Amino acid sequence: MSFSHLIGDWHALAVLFVAGVVPNQIWRMLGLWFGGGIDEGSELLVWVRAVATAILAGVIAQIVVEPPGALASVPGALRYGAVGAGLVVFLLTRRSIFAGVVTGEVFMLAGKWWLG
Amino acid sequence: MPAPPRASLTRAAASPVMQARFLSSAKASVALPPLDSSQWQSPLRAFAWGLRSITQTILTIVLFVTYLGIGALAHDTHFSLLWALCSTLFVWAGPAQIILITTLGSGATVIQSALAVTVSAIRLFPMVVSVLPLMRTRTTKRRELVFAAHLTAVTLWVECHRFLPLVPRERRIAFVHGLGCGLVSVCLCANTVGYFLAANLTQTLGAAILLLTPLSFLFSTARNSREIADVVALVLGILLYPLAANMNSGVDILVSGVVAGTIAYGVHWWRAVRA
Numbered sequence A: 001m002s003f004s005h006l007i008g009d010w011h012a013l014a015v016l017f018v019a020g021v022v023p024n025q026i027w028r029m030l031g032l033w034f035g036g037g038i039d040e041g042s043e044l045l046v047w048v049r050a051v052a053t054a055i056l057a058g059v060i061a062q063i064v065v066e067p068p069g070a071l072a073s074v075p076g077a078l079r080y081g082a083v084g085a086g087l088v089v090f091l092l093t094r095r096s097i098f099a100g101v102v103t104g105e106v107f108m109l110a111g112k113w114w115l116g
Numbered sequence B: 001m002p003a004p005p006r007a008s009l010t011r012a013a014a015s016p017v018m019q020a021r022f023l024s025s026a027k028a029s030v031a032l033p034p035l036d037s038s039q040w041q042s043p044l045r046a047f048a049w050g051l052r053s054i055t056q057t058i059l060t061i062v063l064f065v066t067y068l069g070i071g072a073l074a075h076d077t078h079f080s081l082l083w084a085l086c087s088t089l090f091v092w093a094g095p096a097q098i099i100l101i102t103t104l105g106s107g108a109t110v111i112q113s114a115l116a117v118t119v120s121a122i123r124l125f126p127m128v129v130s131v132l133p134l135m136r137t138r139t140t141k142r143r144e145l146v147f148a149a150h151l152t153a154v155t156l157w158v159e160c161h162r163f164l165p166l167v168p169r170e171r172r173i174a175f176v177h178g179l180g181c182g183l184v185s186v187c188l189c190a191n192t193v194g195y196f197l198a199a200n201l202t203q204t205l206g207a208a209i210l211l212l213t214p215l216s217f218l219f220s221t222a223r224n225s226r227e228i229a230d231v232v233a234l235v236l237g238i239l240l241y242p243l244a245a246n247m248n249s250g251v252d253i254l255v256s257g258v259v260a261g262t263i264a265y266g267v268h269w270w271r272a273v274r275a
Helices: A003-007 A010-037 A044-063 A069-073 A077-090 A097-115 B006-014 B020-029 B044-056 B059-076 B082-092 B094-107 B110-121 B123-136 B144-150 B154-166 B169-198 B201-225 B228-246 B251-272
Strands: none
Touching: A003 A097, A003 B082, A010 B082, A010 B110, A010 B123, A010 B144, A044 A077, A044 B094, A044 B110, A044 B123, A044 B201, A044 B251, A069 B059, A069 B201, A077 A097, A077 B201, A097 B059, A097 B110, A097 B201, B006 B044, B006 B082, B044 B154, B044 B169, B059 B082, B059 B094, B059 B169, B059 B201, B082 B094, B082 B169, B094 B201, B110 B251, B123 B144, B123 B154, B144 B169, B154 B169, B154 B201, B169 B201, B201 B228, B228 B251
């Protein structure tokens, strides 16, 4: 991996600024400016939170359904199985994030090893 | 450090005040000097206590794992390490960074990505609104809160509600700066490690690192789901995505997110009306 590889090009950094930095900082600074008058329990914020959660859920689904990079080498059934197994253990352990993540990983690695 | 009694905390979450669970979990497990201690007299000390507090929460490990995954994801979608580190420093919102990387990586335009990221970032608004009053004193100027607002993301928001009642009010900004800087540093290290691991590991281990991201996001979101609307949004959001992806609109995540989120809000509204 070369040095220029690690730096990348300025175009990509400009895209990061436009599509990543600005869309996030806008909301933070609006919160800072207009924060005082908004009721935290208002109906609008309930909807906003639900949409934000569902978008996040979509991201999770996208990574599992259309996996990037090396994850694409894992068969679909094994990816879904790993998430399912992790979810079961997460629920059984009274919502332990750690136990869920470890179970999902072990399931995937064991399946990969078993399939050869 | 004794582990907080998680099970009972989850049960206690029925309170409509969302931070109640975190407040009640705090007292037993946080090792900070008493409020009247001379330790709090210097802002620098308060910063150091904030920095040290990253060792007091399991969320630091969750963040490390998530950002390990983001580093690996950035590598596998052909972004540079500098790009990944800049995104952590200046965006500082895990979901937004992942949406940005995955949408750009799958060929969306800058506008489409920006739109998806903007919608996902709306949640930062209520977080900032609810967290800044905890740090404000009567003499606090707005510009003193800018950096704290930048550091606000889900982890800091949760931890502020846990730690800040144990910090004297006039030292809270310094404390939050320390806590935030500590968390950002951990994530920058994780990005770098993940990036190089993805570059050098076998395909199987590379896949394992990429799998960390959906797993840690799914479970940490599920853990933070307090109301029926949150749970419905999470489940429907996952189920509707494959349908939306078939439409090939370029803003699949946005479509499934708005539809699933609105249905979830409808469930919330319907239950409120019936009650």
